Amino acid sequence: MANFFDDNKALRFQIDNPLMDEIIRLKERDFRDYGKETYAPKDTEDAKDSYNRVLSLIGEITAEVLDVNAESVDNQGVRIEDNAIIYADGTKENHKALTDAGVYGLSLPRQYGGLNFSYVPYVMAAEIVSRGDCGFANIWGLQDCAETIYEFGSQEQKETYLPLINQGYTCSMDLTEPDAGSDLQSVRLKATFDEKENCWRLNGVKRFITNGDADIKLVLARSEEGTTDGRGLSYFIHDRRDGGVTIRRTENKLGIHGSPTAELVFTDAKAFLVGERRLGLIKYTMSLMNGARLGVSAQSVGLSEAAYRQALQYAKERQQYGKPIIEFFQVREMLAVMRAKTDATRALLYENARAVDMYKVYEDISKERTLTAEEKQTLKKYSRLADILTPLLKLFSSEYANQNTYDCIQVYGGSGFMKDYPCERMYRDARILTIYEGTSQLQVVAAIRGVVSGGYLARIKEYEATEVSSEFAQMRNTLVDLRKDFEACVEKINAFGSTSQAHEFNSRRLVEIAGYLIMAHLLIIDANRDSMFTDSAKLFTKHAQEKIAERKSFIENFNQQDLEAYKNLTE
Ligand SMILES: Cc1cc2nc3c(=O)[nH]c(=O)nc-3n(C[C@H](O)[C@H](O)[C@H](O)COP(=O)(O)OP(=O)(O)OC[C@H]3O[C@@H](n4cnc5c(N)ncnc54)[C@H](O)[C@@H]3O)c2cc1C
Incomplete structure (x- = not known):
């Protein structure tokens, strides 16, 4: 059976990185749950074994289901019916297969239905899924919202929403508006407190929202009347079951057809504040977007891997001038550079993910006890490292995914331009990667620091x-x-x-x-x-x-x- 984890030794190599032992030990608090909680590991090797087994399961589902469905999903796209977005049949099948396998929410603590996995295997799952279907990776990846609820939400919000992730409830991240794209400080969607119902009410429009009718929405809105900058914005959870959101349209796009992109109208939509007022953009969105940028980078590396493998196979089979085209050094060079770029961005992806693991685990521990001076230093060191690596990674991985899918078509020649092969779809899918979660230009603005x-x-x-x-x-x-x-x-x-x-x-x-x-x-x-x-x-x-x-x-x-x-x- 095909398996997109087992067939790629470079992935296991990252699980075996020397820093993983420390990450796992900290994440598992010296294995204190062993024997008390189902699936709690007894040591680092046991934890890595779990990582490998779960990733192998995701690798198999991706190769046998997601990858197989990718073409029909691209053709079918999405539609709106009774104010609900209907996924393509293949997308529904993909989502069900991963939900049934119990692999959504793998990085959440066990008490919320997760597996308490560290960030590295979580990011790796996103890479694997993206190799099968770049568009579906968004539906998978938006579970990032759960991380934000876990970090900044109230106990009640955590208990209400986090266990739903493992059951396949979907999420969306509602930031962009017609006049607030890169510049999220301009967000206008209004949040007003409803004294009678003791909740907030959202009114306004959001644009380009992936998974627009998700079950759980995180919405950036202006809660402070009279403000015009980021300090007047707060973060809210909206539960789809409460209504109040109309799907005005879904976009007709160049690529990622299976990933719905919606324009939404909020009319007195009931919502609850996440964390503190005024920190919506400055703290929570930044944290969510940093995670999502890693997600897009994983998506980019997964797509690059797919492009390289398909181009390589074709170049070995296609004969011209009496020999396989791979024997022409101009073709070989394209392929080798694709390989090196993919390896380079993968190395950076997991270096970045380890840094995130290190600082997040210490932040989590700091909620249980006071950190030692040395631990505080370590937290600071890795937090700063993640801050500088993330924009660099997003910039390079997304640009390389575009270059690699472009070269993939070049290796296929005229056939690559036809819909007969997946490279044409992958090339279209790649184009969004340098745009959402902050354009390449905005990554430069962040990275120049x-x-x-x-x-x-x-x-x-x-x-x-x-x-x-x-x-x-x-x-x-x-x-x-x-x-x-x-x-x-x-x-x-x-x-x-x-x-x-x-x-x-x-x-x-x-x-x-x-x-x-x-x-x-x-x-x-x-x-x-x-x-x-x-x-x-x-x-x-x-x-x-x-x-x-x-x-x-x-x-x-x-x-x-x-x-x-x-x-x-x-x-
Ligand atoms: C398919 C798709 C899915 C999306 N999903 C979501 C989602 O789920 N949730 C969500 O909230 N949003 C989503 N978005 C929105 C996406 O994040 C924005 O499109 C993106 O941030 C860019 O904003 P914009 O489109 O308004 O472009 P603009 O901000 O208008 O940018 C236009 C150009 O100006 C450049 N530019 C702007 N500011 C600067 C600057 N300071 N320095 C240098 N150059 C600059 C940009 O790089 C770009 O080249 C999605 C978009 C698409 C297309």
């Missing part, structure tokens, strides 16, 4: 200091030289002032240099643990060298007057 603060540089130097065998010494030296180039580029651009147009104009170049360096280092560290990554490390280091040289040359030759030409051409 890591350049200016020196956060990336410090992390790069930490990677330089990790021990690797002599086999990797030359690659390491190359990266050390490139890091010096990075420092020179940052120095030159910082001299214009961090709020200058020159800085804004060059920010993507600086962020990308940091990204190339970090991913190349991660691949070398992974290759040092397992030779299956050696060639990707070699190739990606070369790739990084080429890409950094381009950016360095641009920055070296940049001067303020150049900006005039850009302005003149766009007047």
